[in-house]
Amino acid sequence: MTSQLIDPKEILARRVLVIDDEEANVILLRNLLEREGYTDVHCLTQSSQALASYIELEPDLVLLDLMMPEIDGFQLLEAFSRHDAADEFRPVLVLTADTTIQARRKALSLGAKDFVAKPFDVIEVGLRISNLLETRLLYERLR
Amino acid sequence: MIKSSPRIWTDRPLAFKGLVVIALPLAVLLGALFSLYLASSAETRAEDDVRRAFAIQRDVYQVHALLAEAAAGVRGYALTREDRFLAPYYTSERDLPVTLTRLEEAIKDETVRPRFIELLKVTQAKRDGLRATIALTQSTTQPSTQQIERSLIANKLALDAVRTEIDNIQKLESVVLDERRALVDDVRTRFLALTAVSGIVGLLGSLAAVYLFSTGIVRRVSKLEGDAERLARGERLEAPPEEADELGRLGQRLSRASALLREREDDLRASEERFRLVIEQVRDYGILSLDKEGIVTSWNMGAERIKGWRTDEIIGQHFSRFYPAETRDFQPDKMLERARVNGTAEDEGWRIRKDGSKFWADVVITALRGEDGELQGFAKVTRDMTERRRSEEDLRLAREEAVAANLAKSEFLSRTSHELRTPLNAILGFGQLLEIDEDSFSKPHRDAILQIAKASRHLLALINDLLNISSIEAGAEEVEIEEINIGQLLEEARALADPIVKAAGLRFDIDLPCANATVQADRRRTMQVILNLVSNAAKYSTNGTFVRLGAEEANEQITVFVEDDGPGVDPANRSRLFTAFDRLGQQKKPNSEGTGLGLALSRSLVESMGGVIDYEPLDQGARFWFSLSCNVVPRIDPQPVQ
Numbered sequence: 036m037t038s039q040l041i042d043p044k045e046i047l048a049r050r051v052l053v054i055d056d057e058e059a060n061v062i063l064l065r066n067l068l069e070r071e072g073y074t075d076v077h078c079l080t081q082s083s084q085a086l087a088s089y090i091e092l093e094p095d096l097v098l099l100d101l102m103m104p105e106i107d108g109f110q111l112l113e114a115f116s117r118h119d120a121a122d123e124f125r126p127v128l129v130l131t132a133d134t135t136i137q138a139r140r141k142a143l144s145l146g147a148k149d150f151v152a153k154p155f156d157v158i159e160v161g162l163r164i165s166n167l168l169e170t171r172l173l174y175e176r177l178r
Numbered sequence: 179m180i181k182s183s184p185r186i187w188t189d190r191p192l193a194f195k196g197l198v199v200i201a202l203p204l205a206v207l208l209g210a211l212f213s214l215y216l217a218s219s220a221e222t223r224a225e226d227d228v229r230r231a232f233a234i235q236r237d238v239y240q241v242h243a244l245l246a247e248a249a250a251g252v253r254g255y256a257l258t259r260e261d262r263f264l265a266p267y268y269t270s271e272r273d274l275p276v277t278l279t280r281l282e283e284a285i286k287d288e289t290v291r292p293r294f295i296e297l298l299k300v301t302q303a304k305r306d307g308l309r310a311t312i313a314l315t316q317s318t319t320q321p322s323t324q325q326i327e328r329s330l331i332a333n334k335l336a337l338d339a340v341r342t343e344i345d346n347i348q349k350l351e352s353v354v355l356d357e358r359r360a361l362v363d364d365v366r367t368r369f370l371a372l373t374a375v376s377g378i379v380g381l382l383g384s385l386a387a388v389y390l391f392s393t394g395i396v397r398r399v400s401k402l403e404g405d406a407e408r409l410a411r412g413e414r415l416e417a418p419p420e421e422a423d424e425l426g427r428l429g430q431r432l433s434r435a436s437a438l439l440r441e442r443e444d445d446l447r448a449s450e451e452r453f454r455l456v457i458e459q460v461r462d463y464g465i466l467s468l469d470k471e472g473i474v475t476s477w478n479m480g481a482e483r484i485k486g487w488r489t490d491e492i493i494g495q496h497f498s499r500f501y502p503a504e505t506r507d508f509q510p511d512k513m514l515e516r517a518r519v520n521g522t523a524e525d526e527g528w529r530i531r532k533d534g535s536k537f538w539a540d541v542v543i544t545a546l547r548g549e550d551g552e553l554q555g556f557a558k559v560t561r562d563m564t565e566r567r568r569s570e571e572d573l574r575l576a577r578e579e580a581v582a583a584n585l586a587k588s589e590f591l592s593r594t595s596h597e598l599r600t601p602l603n604a605i606l607g608f609g610q611l612l613e614i615d616e617d618s619f620s621k622p623h624r625d626a627i628l629q630i631a632k633a634s635r636h637l638l639a640l641i642n643d644l645l646n647i648s649s650i651e652a653g654a655e656e657v658e659i660e661e662i663n664i665g666q667l668l669e670e671a672r673a674l675a676d677p678i679v680k681a682a683g684l685r686f687d688i689d690l691p692c693a694n695a696t697v698q699a700d701r702r703r704t705m706q707v708i709l710n711l712v713s714n715a716a717k718y719s720t721n722g723t724f725v726r727l728g729a730e731e732a733n734e735q736i737t738v739f740v741e742d743d744g745p746g747v748d749p750a751n752r753s754r755l756f757t758a759f760d761r762l763g764q765q766k767k768p769n770s771e772g773t774g775l776g777l778a779l780s781r782s783l784v785e786s787m788g789g790v791i792d793y794e795p796l797d798q799g800a801r802f803w804f805s806l807s808c809n810v811v812p813r814i815d816p817q818p819v820q
Contacts, residue, residue: 059604066611102596132599134645153603154638157610 046168050075052094054085054111055130056103060153064098064130067157068164082106086114094125095171096164099147101131101138112145124174126167130155188394189422195395199387203380210376217369224362230284231355235348237281241297242344244270244277245304249337252308256315256326267308274305290350297343304336398425405432412443464560467546470553472497472514484539484562486532497558500529502536517543517556526563538567584651591648595641602641606634643775650782657700657786664729664736664808665693671705672727675712679725682716684742689728697736697808703783704738704806707791710776711740711802719744722799736808743799755793756781780804 051073053064061078068076077092079085082103089097089111097115101108112127119125126148131138134152142150148170149163187195248270254263278298285294311329402425405415409432418433419426457465457478464481466474473496477489485492485500498510505527516523522544529539540561546554609631616624672688679686697704708727715725722744729738747755756777777791784791784804791804 057600057604059601060607063604063607063611067607070611132596132603134599135649153599154606154634155603157607157614 041169041172043165045172046165047072048074049095049168049171050077050092051096051098051164051168052088052092053078053098054082054103054108055098055100056080056082057100060100060130063157064160067161071161071165082108082111085111086118089115090118096168097125097127098164099127099129101129101133101142109141109145112142112147116146122178124171126171128160128163128167130160188426192395192424195423199390203383203387206376206380206383210373210380213369213372213376217365217373220365220369221362224358224365227358228355228362231351231358234281234284234290234351235355237277237284238297238344238347238351240277241274241281241301242341244274245301245337245340248308249304249333252311252333253330256311256330259315264312267312271305274301287350287354290347290354293343293347293350297340297347300336300339300343304333304340307333307336395425398429402429402432405429405436409436409439412439414440462561464558464562466497466558466560468497468514468543468556468558470555472510472556475555481560484531484537484560485529491532500539500560502528502530513541513543514556517545518553521545529560537562538564588648588651591644595645595648598637598641602634602638605630606638609634640775643779647775647779647782650779650786657703659698659700659787661696662699662701662704664695664697664738665690667697667701667704668708668727668729668738671708671712674705675709675716675727678713679716682719682725684716684719684722685724687724687726687728689726692729692731692736695729695731695736695808697806699787699789699806703787707780707783707804708738708740710780711804714776714802715740715742715744715800718742719799721745731808734808735805737803737805739801739803741796741799741801743796746795746798746800747793749795752793756791 051068053061053068053076055061055064055078058080061080065076065078077088077094079088083105085106099108099111108129108131112129115125115127127146128149128151129142129147130151130153131142132153139150148167151160151163190198244266247266251263251266251270255261255267278301281294282298285291307329311326311333314325314329398419398421401419408415415433415436419429421429460478460480461483462480463478464484465478466481467476469475473494474492477487477492481492482488496510498506501509509525509527513523513525522542525539525541525543527539527541528536529541531537540563542559544557544559546557548554609627612619612627613631616627619627668688668690672686676686712725712727719725719742722742724743726741727739728741729736731737781791784806787806789804789806791802794801794803
């Protein structure tokens with residue numbers, strides 16, 4: 036939004052996938068994104084469906100919880116990076132209640148582009164989301 | 179002599195006794211020899227007397243013969259006047275004085291002597307008569323026959339007188355001769371007898387001396403030899419001899435040596451007995467001795483108590499039977515070998531009692547060597563460590579359980595805080611969204627939204643502190659100990675905490691007598707604790723005027739303290755100050771914010787760095803302090819950076 040390079044409308048049109056087993060959080064994020072003006076928001080509470088949706092939707096940004104039953108966020112991060120081409124920049128923002136440094140390091144090393152601890156500041160999360168999308172757009176433009 | 183006064187004889191020195199034993203028979207034999215000599219010289223003398231008697235007889239006969247021949251010659255001359263008849267006369271005149279002189283010297287006997295004097299006279303008369311006849315013959319050319327006849331008759335009478343005297347002498351001499359002969363016989367017989375007696379006495383004396391020697395000295399020497407042998411065998415000696423000679427003294431010395439030896443032996447035996455009793459009575463240690471092969475040779479009460487065998491049951495058995503079947507074949511030999519090589523061998527492990535039950539033993543086997551270094555056997559000391567091992571095991575299990583419980587607790591807290599954060603995220607998030615939209619709400623709704631946000635943030639602070647404590651206690655985060663300059667650290671803390679203290683309307687003092695001291699600590703954690711204590715002081719010092727932050731150094735420790743002059747802490751609550759969820763100040767200041775976990779968290783932080791944290795009341799106010807180990811470095815004046 037501060038950038039003159041990218042049209043804010045272009046960012047808001049991008050596809051965002053939210054994956055969190057806690058429904059209240061999913062609703063919060065959808066609410067936040069819709070308030071910001073995002074138009075293409077997809078949400079999931081079943082992590083088992085996450086990879087299929089990721090492949091099918093090809094989102095521009097993923098908001099990912101780490102601690103989930105069945106398949107956790109770390110496994111999904113690995114799966115996403117295996118699926119994506121090497122030159123793809125498809126950012127993942129990790130949002131987790133696990134605030135330990137270990138979790139932070141592991142997530143980032145597995146390919147997450149950013150990390151925010153729960154409970155988070157909604158304004159901060161909104162800014163990080165638009166920043167990550169802007170980076171993706173710039174990357175696409177460079178190609 | 180020996181029996182009547184034995185001490186006079188036996189107390190004499192051996193040299194004296196030897197001299198007596200040898201010299202006595204020698205003296206007797208010498209006496210015998212001397213008497214033999216005396217006998218032979220007396221006999222010689224007697225024989226000389228006899229020989230002299232014979233010589234006297236012969237000389238007396240010769241006087242007679244000379245006179246007779248001279249008379250016959252003179253008679254012939256007187257009758258014939260022929261000189262040749264005078265030759266015997268001259269011979270007689272020449273030889274007679276010699277013979278008479280010889281006789282005079284030879285005749286000593288008093289009875290014969292007068293007769294000899296008489297013989298001299300008559301001989302002289304005869305010679306005078308013969309000379310007168312010759313003179314008569316020569317003086318007249320023709321002597322008358324009468325005259326001649328008278329002269330011859332006179333001569334004849336003179337010769338008869340001589341003859342008579344000679345006969346007398348001869349008779350006397352033969353008597354003397356007989357006496358001498360008898361004397362010679364007598365002397366010879368007497369001295370032979372004396373010699374025989376002396377010889378016999380000497381022989382008997384020698385025999386007696388030898389007897390004395392053998393029955394006295396030899397008997398005593400052999401007794402001494404027996405004593406010496408007994409001494410060597412360590413047996414008791416008979417009563418010491420009373421004799422004062424060398425043998426007696428030797429015997430007394432042997433006896434004294436024996437007594438001394440016995441005394442020492444008794445001492446040694448008593449000490450050995452004491453030692454044996456001590457060993458025997460020891461109950462907590464099994465003490466036993468083994469021979470070179472490992473056969474049990476002694477056994478004390480402790481061994482019986484620990485292992486169950488009685489002394490008479492185990493003596494003569496090999497010590498391998500104390501070992502369980504799994505180690506019996508090799509472990510005992512290994513232990514003995516180690517003890518042989520190293521002098522001692524230690525081991526800890528399971529052993530078997532008589533009843534087959536196992537016990538955990540601490541065993542020391544020591545090689546016993548004689549003065550020559552020769553292996554004599556082994557001493558084995560066994561201690562029953564079963565109880566200790568059990569309590570150690572219990573302790574270890576308890577410790578493991580405690581650690582596991584602590585881990586579980588931390589895990590639980592961590593999990594709980596995580597589980598609480600997730601719903602809290604929705605609450606806070608929506609609350610924040612509502613706050614953003616507050617313009618579209620009525621005043622009561624706005625207040626409600628504010629309360630939700632406030633309570634949610636408080637809940638979040640609680641959860642954060644809980645997670646902090648649990649992660650510290652679980653050791654989830656590494657403690658990074660480094661050397662920190664305490665002056666710098668406190669200055670940083672003051673800068674950070676100054677707004678809080680000022681906001682509470684208090685003065686902020688720094689008290690730093692040891693600004694250059696350094697402390698071994700984790701910078702982040704130490705700062706967290708200091709800020710916690712300072713903000714507590716600011717928060718709870720309701721009617722106070724200052725907060726003082728300082729540090730002092732003592733006994734290689736740095737103590738950081740935070741003081742205030744507020745109401746302080748009720749002594750009754752002191753023990754609960756540093757435990758979680760005891761928010762004492764709440765009672766006095768209802769509006770104060772805080773989780774109540776601050777001091778509990780501080781304690782966890784300080785203890786994670788090996789320090790101590792505590793509280794002490796001041797006359798007016800409170801003093802919280804924590805101490806950490808430090809190193810004082812000599813002051814180095816650095817050049818000012820700017």
